[in-house]
Amino acid sequence: MDFSLLFGKRPEEIVKIFEAKGYVISGNWTEVWEAAHARAFTVANISRLDVFQDIHNAVGDLLVRGKNPETIAQELQTVLEKKGYWGKGLVPNEDGTFDKKINARRVNTILETNRTQAYNAAEDKRQWAIRDLKPFLMYKHNHTGTAVHPRQSHLALDGLIFRQDDPFWDTNTPQNGWHCHCGRIALSQRDIDREGFAHMMRDSAGCLRDEMVTLSGGNQYKVTRYTDPVTGKSMAPDPGFNYNPGRARFQPQLDHYEPHVARAYVQGVLTGPEFKMSYKAAQKLASDNMHLPLMDIRRMAGQTKYPVAVLPADLMQAVGAKTAVVQLSEDTLVKQAVKRTGQDFGLEDYWRVQAVLGSTDVVVQEGDL
Numbered sequence: 001m002d003f004s005l006l007f008g009k010r011p012e013e014i015v016k017i018f019e020a021k022g023y024v025i026s027g028n029w030t031e032v033w034e035a036a037h038a039r040a041f042t043v044a045n046i047s048r049l050d051v052f053q054d055i056h057n058a059v060g061d062l063l064v065r066g067k068n069p070e071t072i073a074q075e076l077q078t079v080l081e082k083k084g085y086w087g088k089g090l091v092p093n094e095d096g097t098f099d100k101k102i103n104a105r106r107v108n109t110i111l112e113t114n115r116t117q118a119y120n121a122a123e124d125k126r127q128w129a130i131r132d133l134k135p136f137l138m139y140k141h142n143h144t145g146t147a148v149h150p151r152q153s154h155l156a157l158d159g160l161i162f163r164q165d166d167p168f169w170d171t172n173t174p175q176n177g178w179h180c181h182c183g184r185i186a187l188s189q190r191d192i193d194r195e196g197f198a199h200m201m202r203d204s205a206g207c208l209r210d211e212m213v214t215l216s217g218g219n220q221y222k223v224t225r226y227t228d229p230v231t232g233k234s235m236a237p238d239p240g241f242n243y244n245p246g247r248a249r250f251q252p253q254l255d256h257y258e259p260h261v262a263r264a265y266v267q268g269v270l271t272g273p274e275f276k277m278s279y280k281a282a283q284k285l286a287s288d289n290m291h292l293p294l295m296d297i298r299r300m301a302g303q304t305k306y307p308v309a310v311l312p313a314d315l316m317q318a319v320g321a322k323t324a325v326v327q328l329s330e331d332t333l334v335k336q337a338v339k340r341t342g343q344d345f346g347l348e349d350y351w352r353v354q355a356v357l358g359s360t361d362v363v364v365q366e367g368d369l
Helices: 012-019 035-039 048-061 071-084 103-131 168-172 191-196 259-270 272-290 294-299 313-319 330-339 347-351 355-358
Strands: 090-092 098-100 137-139 159-164 183-187 210-212 219-229 305-310 323-330
Touching: 012 272, 048 071, 048 103, 071 103, 090 137, 090 294, 103 183, 103 355, 168 219, 183 191, 259 272, 259 355, 272 347, 294 330, 305 355, 323 355, 347 355
Parallel strands: none
Antiparallel strands: 090 098, 137 159, 137 183, 210 219, 305 323
C-alpha cells in the first residue's frame, strides 16, 4: 500500500468512496457501528449540523482536494474557535444535551481514520477485481512503516496468507483498530511458490470465534477472534473495526446488526448521492415516458434495491415479516414517480419512512378493510 497516494493526490476510487457516503449525526461513536461507518460519515458527540459540515469538509479537503493535513487542522481550528467548539470540554445545546469540543488530537484521529478506511475500501475493491490472477492476500503488519508502538496481536498475523474469499477477511481486514497501519498484499500461486511462502498459507475454517467485548458504559459489542492453528496466537479487531471497509459498503446483512446500527446505515444510504441519483433517474424516466404503459416504463429501470427502513420487532411480528429490512427497488421508484406525478412528494419523504414505521399505532393488513 502506497500511503503517499493519500497526500497531494486524488486516487479516483478513494474519492468515489468518500463522496458516496451519506451522513449520520450521532452521540457516542458506537451508535454508528462497523458496517454503518462504511456507508455513512459520522462524528461522535456533534449534533450541530454546521459544525458537523465543517468537519466533513475538512475530510473532503484531505481526500478529494489533496490538502496537507496540518493546513486542514489549522483552518478547522480557526473555524471552530469562532463557534466555541475548539479545545476541551463540552458545549451546551438548546435541548439540554452537550456536544464534545474538537481538539487537535481528535482532528488527527478523524482525518487518519477516514483516509485510511477510504484507502482500504478502495484497495479491497482493486484486489478483489484481480482475484482470478491473484487469489490470495497476505496480511502485512505495519505496512506503512510508520507504527511507533506495534500491537503484538497484529504482529502475530504478519505474513499469514488466506484466499481472498476466506471469511477471515470479512472481519479482519485492516484497519483493525484506531491508528492501525496494517495492510494486505495480493499474491498469485506463482508468487507464493517463488518466495517460499507456502508455510504461511492458512484456512480460517474452525479458527474464527465471535466474542463479546464490554466497553465503558457497560455496552457489549461483538468482535471476531482468529486463533492461528500453527502458532496458537490470536487476534481480534478492536470494537468498531470488526468489518471489511470495502465489502461492507455494498451488501451488509442488516438483519444481523443491532437495530440502531442498521437504521444508521439506512440513513447513510438514503442521504447519500447514490440514492439521490437513482431518485432523479426515476423521475426523469417517468416524465420522459408518460405516453407508455406503466409496465413498459418499469422494465427500463435498474435492478438496484435500497434499504429504506428497519422494522421494529413488534411491527415485524404483526405483519409476519421474515426480515426487518424494508427494501425499495429502482423499478418501484419509477412506479411511484409515475403515480405521484403532480403530487407534493419528494426525495425527503423517503427519509421519513423509518420515522413513520417507528411510530405505528395500528396495523391493518391489506384486505382487512
